[in-house]
Amino acid sequence: MDENNKKILKEGGYRITPQRTQVLCAISTNPQSVEEIYETVSQGTIKTDLASVYRALTLFVKLKLVQAVNFGDGKDRYEILNTHKHHHHALCTRCGKITDVELQDGKKLEREASKKTNYRITGHSLEFFGICHNCCNA
Amino acid sequence: MDENNKKILKEGGYRITPQRTQVLCAISTNPQSVEEIYETVSQGTIKTDLASVYRALTLFVKLKLVQAVNFGDGKDRYEILNTHKHHHHALCTRCGKITDVELQDGKKLEREASKKTNYRITGHSLEFFGICHNCCNA
DNA sequence: CTATTATTGCAAATAATTCGCAATTGTCAA
DNA sequence: TTGACAATTGCGAATTATTTGCAATAATAG
Structure with a gap:
């Protein structure tokens, strides 16, 4: 550990x-x-x-x-x-593999959401679904 | 209905x-x-x-x-x-209220994630947490 | 090495979800 | 409008998921 x-x-x-x-x-x-x-x-x-x-x-x-x-x-x-620093994930819906994703500017999302909702935003979660490279070619 | x-x-x-x-x-x-x-x-x-x-x-x-x-x-x-068109949500962690959020460019997120992970991205989910306007002032 | 006390395994309790089936009730056609 | 048929419901029981109590075990400080 x-x-x-x-x-x-x-x-x-x-x-x-x-x-x-x-x-x-x-x-x-x-x-x-x-x-x-x-x-x-x-x-x-x-x-x-x-x-x-x-x-x-x-x-x-x-x-x-x-x-x-x-x-x-x-x-x-x-x-x-x-x-890890804060990051997101992509899940391959075929094989179940999970890959980390670090987006350019996660904070920007929160700022935009804050502006639109009038919430004080404290966090977010963002997950992608798709087919991974291996499964695409299988 | x-x-x-x-x-x-x-x-x-x-x-x-x-x-x-x-x-x-x-x-x-x-x-x-x-x-x-x-x-x-x-x-x-x-x-x-x-x-x-x-x-x-x-x-x-x-x-x-x-x-x-x-x-x-x-x-x-x-x-x-x-x-609804595709949208996101903000959850008020104090009172539980959920507000819809429509971001400028959701597709851009998928394009960026696709580039970084080499997945064929088919969708995503994005949820924000925070404190809503009412709860902020209560 | 020993004493102390957190942690474990197990079995039983509880909570969440699904299923089988007889009774009910939408729906279609007359 | 009515009747027949099949889908759906409520109910209780069956699963499945998660939590809990407790005696036995084991990590750690001294």
Whole structure:
């Protein structure tokens, strides 16, 4: 597990357990759903319970080590936050691959939305759907 | 119920029932969650079952009369599609109000994402969070 | 190494969603 | 308008998803 994440856990009085480490590991390269995370972790050598996966994710979200992303396809996926700067995603609706997208000027969107709605905008989420390069050529 | 929606239902061999009419009515001005729709419909004079609300929504989504929107706050909301052109939303995280937002150039976002990811982009969803004008001054 | 206490696994509880089926009710054609 | 037919509903039961209580286990500070 990433040193910074360890630090945040410790400072909160939380322990570094193999289960927590594995959950973070499972989503280290790609956002995954609860079920997928459970599958992945279960394939390793350490034993884990679904309830523990839920508990780990709930904790990580609270500590902002992880965030949920939703593509409107019915399931939430969980993504590591630490190293990333704010970004968006593209989901391949054929193979399920998720690719990060960094747009030129995300803040501009918020400014425009703020002007049009008269809200004080505090954040946004933007997800793209499409077909990835591999699937396009398959 | 809107004439166009009636037509689409009929053409598919589906019937216009009070339950379906009420479900559409419940979301006619604002996107609502399943539970909220059920509450709203239940307050009227016609009797409805939660299962029927689920069934109506599933059907409407299949017929593209309605779409699910998700703000990442854990619940899906359902929104009428017919009259709307493609647009985005702002959710007031204090009072829950949802306001439509039409941005200058949504397609530009897709073009940029397409270029960066090498996906063939087929759609996107963009939701803003913030505090609405009323709540700001309350 | 030990004591302390957070965390886990398990099983049971709760919540969310779906399904089977008999009763009801739109709809079409006469 | 009426009757027949098939779609739809309500209800309860079945799934599925998520949460919780608790005794056993294990991480960590000293």
